[in-house]
Amino acid sequence: MKKLVSLIALMGALSSPAWAATKTVTLAVPGMTCAACPITVKTALAKVAGVERTDVSFEKREAVVTYDDAKTTVAAMTRATADAGYPSTVKR
Numbered sequence: 001m002k003k004l005v006s007l008i009a010l011m012g013a014l015s016s017p018a019w020a021a022t023k024t025v026t027l028a029v030p031g032m033t034c035a036a037c038p039i040t041v042k043t044a045l046a047k048v049a050g051v052e053r054t055d056v057s058f059e060k061r062e063a064v065v066t067y068d069d070a071k072t073t074v075a076a077m078t079r080a081t082a083d084a085g086y087p088s089t090v091k092r
C-alpha cells in the first residue's frame with residue numbers, strides 16, 4: 001500500500017510538466033510603424049509569465065510567440081501588447 005501511494009505521488013510529480021504544452025501563436029501587430037516598435041512589443045511579451053520566446057517581425061507586422069499554455073493564455077499576450085500601445089490579434 002505504501003508503495004502504491006509513493007507511485008501515485010511520483011506520477012503526480014512527473015505528470016505536471018508533461019501536461020504543460022509548449023505552443024506557438026502568431027500575433028498580428030498592425031500598429032508597428034518603425035524599426036523600434038518590435039523592441040517594445042518584444043519587451044512587453046517577455047514580461048508575460050509563461051512566454052518562452054518571441055520573434056517580432058516589423059516587416060510582417062507580426063509577433064511569433066512560443067509559450068507554455070499551462071502558464072499563460074493568448075488573451076494575456078494580446079493584453080500585454082495592447083498595454084504597451086500595440087493592440088494585436090491572433091493571425092490564422
Ligand SMILES: [Cu+2]
Pocket residue numbers: 032033034035036037038
Ligand atoms: Cu516605432
